Each structure stands twice: as structure tokens, then as C-alpha cells.
Amino acid sequence: METRYYLDDDVQMMPIHPGLLIQDELKERKIKQREFANLLGMPAPVLNDLIKGKRNITPEIAVLLEEALGISAEYWMRFQVNYELDVAKKSQRVKEKIHAMHIRKQKYTESPATV
Numbered sequence: 001m002e003t004r005y006y007l008d009d010d011v012q013m014m015p016i017h018p019g020l021l022i023q024d025e026l027k028e029r030k031i032k033q034r035e036f037a038n039l040l041g042m043p044a045p046v047l048n049d050l051i052k053g054k055r056n057i058t059p060e061i062a063v064l065l066e067e068a069l070g071i072s073a074e075y076w077m078r079f080q081v082n083y084e085l086d087v088a089k090k091s092q093r094v095k096e097k098i099h100a101m102h103i104r105k106q107k108y109t110e111s112p113a114t115v
Helices: 018-029 033-040 044-051 059-069 073-090 092-110
Strands: none
Touching (some): 018 073, 033 044, 033 059, 073 092
16 A cells, blocks of 8 residues: 655745755766866856756756756756745745735625626
């Protein structure tokens, strides 16, 4: 029987930036960051910023990572988009906007329709 785990809304999980996967792949393959940056044709500080989550995976970078690591560009882009969505969902500003939206929505459903 398969065990399933469910997270309720009270569990706070940190969004995972795709740079962490780059770091894990380099470690597993025993590739130094500077060597990998050189292979990709980018400055080492740019790669370091990607790994630290200070820069996002762009479509161009995703294609380069696919060629270098054999992990599809589509995977890298999905990972990036999912990270950004997770960050947005945890954003206090977004939560406040959603709350305000629910209040406005409730007003629409409570008010009588005008003809």
C-alpha cells in the first residue's frame, strides 16, 4: 500500500530555487563551478548567483543546461516557474491582495443584481 503525505496550510515549506539542483548536479558529477561556468560560456559570478538563487533560469540558460547536463530545458523552465509561483503564494503582499479580492467578491455576490 502506498503511503501518501499531505501538507496542510499550516506547514511552512521554503520554495526551492533551481540553482540548488545545479549545485547538486555539479557536486555529484565532481565539476567545479568555475569549470562549469567556462563550459557554459558565462562568468563564474553569474553561475554562482544562479546557484545561490540570486538569478533566475532564463530560456537561454535552460537550453545551455540541457546541453551540458542532459536535463531538458523544459524541466529547468518548469522548475523555475514553480519556484516563482511558490514564492508568490507565500508573499504577504499577494496574500493581502487575495484577502481584499475575497472581500470584493463577497460584496458582488451579496448585492442585488441591477437591471
